[in-house]
Amino acid sequence: MMRRTKILLAKVGLDGHDRGVKVVAQALKSAGMEVVYLGIHQTSEAIVETAVQEDVDVVGLSSLAGGHLVYAQQVLSLLRERGADRVPVVLGGTFPFEDIPRLEAMGIRAVFPPGTLATELVGKIEELARSAQQESFGNPE
Numbered sequence: 001m002m003r004r005t006k007i008l009l010a011k012v013g014l015d016g017h018d019r020g021v022k023v024v025a026q027a028l029k030s031a032g033m034e035v036v037y038l039g040i041h042q043t044s045e046a047i048v049e050t051a052v053q054e055d056v057d058v059v060g061l062s063s064l065a066g067g068h069l070v071y072a073q074q075v076l077s078l079l080r081e082r083g084a085d086r087v088p089v090v091l092g093g094t095f096p097f098e099d100i101p102r103l104e105a106m107g108i109r110a111v112f113p114p115g116t117l118a119t120e121l122v123g124k125i126e127e128l129a130r131s132a133q134q135e136s137f138g139n140p141e
Contacts, residue, residue, distance in 0.1 A: 015065035044074035057129035
């Protein structure tokens with residue numbers, strides 16, 4: 001039996017613009033997901049620690065300040081170190097489109113640029129969560 005999708009959302013580093021991530025959080029809640037929102041000015045370590053403690057299905061990073069490549073790599077590396085690399089990491093926000101292949105190559109499972117429809121976002125998060133939950137329970141797809 002699958003549980004309700006649980007996602008952690010956070011703003012990494014000095015990025016203080018949080019209107020977009022709050023809209024995303026509300027859309028995910030409206031879709032029936034449990035949302036843990038850490039807020040702004042988070043460290044990669046705090047995000048990973050909370051992801052492990054809360055046993056989330058997905059980690060969502062929001063970036064508008066340009067540090068997305070560094071912070072995404074840090075979060076992915078720390079999840080691996082904690083043995084939690086089964087947790088998919090997604091990224092949304094404003095960033096150069098040419099960075100999307102680099103983000104995907106480093107292991108970011110989905111990238112949501114401005115203009116992403118809520119239905120697309122919700123569908124992809126649910127898909128990633130189901131896959132992660134199945135891995136956790138030892139049930140291959």
